Amino acid sequence: MPKQSYDIVMQTSIGKRYGTMIVEWEGEQxxxxxxILGHTEAFHGEIDETGNCxxxxxxxxxxxxxxxxxxxKIIPSMLQLSLRGERNIFxxxxxxxxxxxxxTL
Numbered sequence: 001m002p003k004q005s006y007d008i009v010m011q012t013s014i015g016k017r018y019g020t021m022i023v024e025w026e027g028e029q030x031x032x033x034x035x036i037l038g039h040t041e042a043f044h045g046e047i048d049e050t051g052n053c054x055x056x057x058x059x060x061x062x063x064x065x066x067x068x069x070x071x072x073k074i075i076p077s078m079l080q081l082s083l084r085g086e087r088n089i090f091x092x093x094x095x096x097x098x099x100x101x102x103x104t105l
Contacts, residue, residue, distance in 0.1 A: 002024065003024045004023050007098075008021050011092075019035045029047070037062075041059060044057070045070075052073055055069070068085045077096065078093070080093055
C-alpha cells in the first residue's frame with residue numbers, strides 16, 4: 001500500500017494555516033490523517049488512477065468541529081483539494097514532506 005506525507009497549506013479567511021497530511025492508497029480507496037489547526041483527524045474516500053479524488057473527514061478548530069467533503073487531485077508529487085465545510089470552502093495545496101523524501105515508512 002503506497003503511503004505519502006505532504007506539507008500542506010490551507011487558505012482561510014483569516015490567513016494561511018499550515019499542517020501535514022499522510023495519505024495511503026489501496027486500489028480505489030484512499031485514507032489517512034490530516035493535521036491542521038492543532039488537531040489530527042482521519043479521512044477516507046475514493047481515488048481514480050489519475051489521482052482525482054473525493055474524501056470525507058473533519059477538522060477541529062478552537063470553537064467547533066467542521067465536517068468536510070473535499071474534491072481534487074492527489075498524486076505522489078503534490079496534492080490540490082477544494083475542501084467544503086458547513087460554511088466555507090477552503091483551498092488546500094501540498095507538496096511531499098522533505099524528511100525521508102516525503103515517504104512515511
